[in-house]
Amino acid sequence: MAGRAPAQGGSNQLPTGFGRTLVGVCARFVIYALAIAAAILLAAPRTDWFQLATARMAAVLIAAAGIPVRLEGTLLYLRNRTLAVDLACTGALMIALFAALVLAYPLPRKTRLAGLVGGVAALLAVNQARILGAAYVAAAYPRGFGFFHDYLFNVGMVVATVALWIGWLEWARRHA
Amino acid sequence: MRDKAVFAGGAVLAMSLLFGVLWWLSARTSLIPTTIGTSVPVIAVIVAARGVRWARKLGFCAALVGALVLLQMIATTTGWGDPASVPSRIALATLPAIAADMLYALAPSLVPLAGLVLFVGRSPQVLWTPVSARSRRARRTR
Helix, strand or coil, X not given: CCCCCCCCCCCCCXXXXXXXXXXXXXXXXXXXXXXXXXXXXXXXXXXXXXXXXXXXXXXXXXXXXXXXXXXXXXXEECCCCEEECCHHHHCHHHHHHHHHHHHHCCCCHHHHHHHHHHHHHHHHHHHHHHHHHHHHHHHHCHHHHHHHHHHHHHHHHHHHHHHHHHHHHXXXXXXX | CHHHHHHHHHHHHHHHHHHHHHHHXXXXXCCCHHHHHCCHHHHHHHHHCCCCCHHHHHHXXXXXXXXXXXXXXXXXXXXXXXXXXXXXXXXXXXXXXXXXXXXXXXXXXXXXXXXXXXXXXXXCHHHHCCHHHHHHHHHHHC
16 A cells, blocks of 8 residues: 555655555554544543533524423433433544544645644534434434434534545645 | 536445445344444445546455454454443543443444545545546656
């Protein structure tokens, strides 16, 4: 992999050196992802502010959408179902993976910072849309909740992460 | 722009088909689709890529699915894949517990994305530039 010919383009070829080879970039992605995720998991029992903030924001959006909701801590009580906003529901792990994808590429610091800020903000918005979608499905189509929440919306978060990463990479290539 | 639209359309179509197959399979087998499901978008992107040989695409997809099935087997046999026990393990905050949680929570997304990094490589253009355009460019370069 590391020694294969450049794909194409030409203007955006990365410099040589293991950290900048394809395998090096991949190794850095895995290391960054594990480190960020470990930090999140270690901090999780002590700081639930992120879950509380996510739940509060979601409650505001759900109420604005006209769905009756009552918030207690990180629990969203809907008319016929309760949604618990746990760590997985905050999108923190997908954000960690996206951050690792952006940080792993040996591009200028400004480019990575721009990708990080824009991408994390976008993923937070996508996650709020996911929770709002789950609440809507729970209210309007309770039988389909499992399918949407467990399958479709999970895949949706990965789609958003991949699309944002590819978009950022293309943007960075053009602005290189 | 047209190349990107064709690639995006292909990826959406491939993802819909893959997701449909996965959904059909999950109702009939003990396959845990939430694990394999996270790789659906990545596999769809690989399948829809226009500048890559089919042997390479299939190789990547087979490697991804193989790695995920292996991870799921490890998680199932060790009990790490039990979501109910995750909060208590996080509360312990020991290094092996954190490692186990990470295997459960992160690996299903980490493995496909690492595969995608290797596949996309230095430029995402590899995904939407047709093989014919690449051959022409290579001939011109020679």
